[in-house]
Amino acid sequence: MNPHQFSESEIAGVYRAINQRRDMRHFLPTPIPPEQLMRFIKAAHHAPSVGYMQPWRFVRITDPALRRDLHSHVNDERLLTAQALGERSDSFMQLKVEGMLACAELLAVGLTDGREKHVFGRRTMPEMDLASASCAIQNFWLAARAEGIGVGWVSMFDPEVVREKLKMPFGSRPIALLCVGEVEQFYPAPMLELEKWDSRRPLSEVLFENNWGESAPADTPETAKEIKP
Structure with missing residues (x-):
């Protein structure tokens, strides 16, 4: 037996979180305790990062007007995406692609400015900052799923528009809007698979x-x- 491995029940829990994680679009408005949300953010902050650069930054959206503004922008991008999909546009428009107004918490995840200073591991692959931040989001997602909280990753937005709305510094870049909250049930399979999208x-x-x-x-x-x- 490998002396470094977890117990059988702990291993099962890790695989269960991985297999049952879902990109959620349907949420309940039940508030999330602040300490629970902080656990998820701490889990994200323990993600691996190339050169230990820790490029992720989180913005908690608590202003209802700002949330509505972001939702309006995402909806505009949804219509543009439908146009770009051509013959699949009608099928796309029937999909629920976000839960920004219904979820308990809305977070923006961004890449910090000044990333060009981090060369370690990025000289030939500068996109590793995005890869590192994606690991942080996955940590957040798995921790939330383990505690029965749903997360949905919204990426239909213009990064420059969202950067300005959130007053992010020049050179930074938003990569995700995360809808977080309790759900009535988790989808039995990925939603796009259930909807026969792929x-x-x-x-x-x-x-x-x-x-x-x-x-x-x-x-x-x-x-x-x-x-x-």
Whole structure:
């Protein structure tokens, strides 16, 4: 037995949070205790980051007028997205793509300014700041799911418009609006899968060996279905 591994129940809990995490769009207005929200933010702040740059910043939206303003902008972008989708626009418009007005908490996640100073791990891949902040959001998401709280990632916005609305400094960049709150139930599968928008790829389509496109050995377990701990 690996002396560093968690107990069987703890391992099961980690995999359960991963498998049952959902991008939520339907929320209850029940308030979230401040200490609970802070636990999720602390979990995010413990994410790995390239060069230990910790590029993430969180803005809690508590002004109702600002929340409505952001929602209006997202809705404008929703219409533009529908136009860009062409023949799939009607199907897209039938989807619920955000829960910004119903959720208990709305957070903006952004990349800090001055990121060009961080060269460690980013000389050839400057986008690793975004990768690091995405890890922070995933930590937040999994911690929330473990405590029965839903999270929805809204990305349909113009970063420059949102940056100005939130008075973020020049050089910073918003990457997500997170809807956070209690839900009546978690979707049994990803919503876009339930709505037949797309489906999860089998592992054989995303796992290669040595060369891109070279299939993994035949004895590699096929896990198109969710892995159960």
